[in-house]
Amino acid sequence: MSVRNYLRPERLPTYWCPGCGDGLVITSMAEVFEELHCDEKNTVLVSGIGCAARAPGYFTLESVHGLHGRAVPIAEGIKIVRPELNVVIISGDGDLLGIGLNHLIHASRRDTDIKVICIDNQIYGMTGGQKSPTTALGVKTLTSPEGNTDRPVDCQALIKAHNSFYARATTFHLPLLKKAIRAAMEHRGFAMVDVRSQCPVNYGRRLGYRNAYEMLMHFKQHYKPVKGVVDRLAHDEIGITSENPKSQIQNPNSA
């Protein structure tokens, strides 16, 4: 199957605004799916609600477009009944790290064999640009007109707390994004790919970015790819982190 066969050109133009990063992520996913021979017989997509969560609708693969925050338990349900399937979630930062965050932590803790691709545009894009759980301090949004005063969720810390697979990429560093998605797909167990992406219309525009290009250039300057596999990524680093052997996890309750 070629990459094109994974996507549905008849659904073009997409729902997404011009310059949105979501299209770059789905293209990278399609490329990985092609390399790994993931197809409609062995792979299903799951999402919650949001702009990112519209992604499964552009794939030829079968999917469940769930409800806001519940992509993870829906995926776990599918995995229980059809353990042989690749179950891949694609959803947004609000969906996965806000309203549905508890599920993510528990799936990671249980090491459920699902893959989570989080498109983190640091905003509730679909509802028009309210601050999300990953919005940085000081950033002005429609619900933080004076600048955000809440610290962003540390996704890496939450996932690494259980020594699960965690990788971070951006929509500028496409080869790395692809590598991270591939590593997640090949990993046995819970895997999370945290993708910094641009929302030029409901985020960047209000912060002085004139277009998506300027936002991508910001990713280029700000994020440093790390070499090899590291233990933890600094806040401005992107790459793949190592998972520690699960057997070495200390039981925090044992004396």
Place this chain on the structure above:
Amino acid sequence: MNKVVALTGNEAAAEAMRQINPDVVAAYPITPQTELMHKFSDFVADAVVKTEMILVESEHSAMSACIGACAAGARVMTATSANGLAFMWEVVYIAASLRLPIVMTVVNRALSGPINIHCDHSDTMGCRDSGWIQLYGENPQEAYDNIIQAIRIAEHPDVRLPVMPTFDGFIISHTLERLEILSDEEVGKFIGAWKPVHPLLDIAHPVTYGPLDLQDYYFEHKKGQAEAMKRAKGVVLAVGKEYGALSGREYGFFEEYKTRDAEQIILCLGSASGTVKSVVDGLREKGRRTGVLKLRMFRPFPAEEILSAIGHAKSIAVLDRAEGFSGLGGPLFPEVRSALYGRSDAKVINYVYGLGGRDLSPEMILSVFDDLEEGRITDREAVHLGVRI
């Protein structure tokens, strides 16, 4: 002193909230309520209100934060729509049972699934048995007026129940209309200073909220809630009258539009009534005795008053903007029919319309009046207006 302004339903609701100036607002965005909170966030940022605004991670948290804040002694408000309200459901019941006078505007939107962002009443109808007072508004003016009155009703010592003023998503929330607003001083005086009842941390009068309540007292507490709901009727009327004296716009349980001598009457909620009224005007010119009863208060349900207002009609169509999945049509219908049962000879028929924002055209309303007049519908089953299957 009324001031004339042009506002959308959401802006009118935000304006009412600005004038009420609540101590705490906890909210989470959802279409079509979002603009309401954008506007209110601006008021907070500009310090034109003294409100502490908490932008929580979900609606379940929003209502929970409202409960905590209200129990701690604050005047509390929030707003939501559709799945936001559904996600709150568990806590919505807690707010009512703890007798916390929270005011939550609901901008009506169809409940998923399938996912849809447009108007119907499936969201608030899902909360009809939750113990909240429900006031449906027809237009931005009523959205504004209902929210201000809701504070007085909720906090009245005979009531102390949460109130849900609602208006139709997009049709009203996003439509700019002329309305009249009161001055800040008038609103401040009308709602009065907030006096918390049994707040937490009043060390001289310690309280516990929400302890276990088994066979011993649960039943009595539920009866107490039901009695408060009944008492709310008198309070809604008194507050509506006082508001009328202040603003020139008096409110009751419903608006009777040309119903006195009407033989065919439509009963409905929300924005649809505007369209029905204009159809009634046209039919009246042709000498057809038609009318509309626009229900404003759905909870508590004013059964006796509905009977006296429309019991004389030959036939009545109840328009439901929600499907009840009971096999008997929408949720409004059985209540209206029960109100009339055995005490009116009117034939009562149910129409389900406008689900997921499907337009209700004047032609459809005309067809309903024709059905009523010609006695065309004899079936007990609900008619789904404008559906293709």
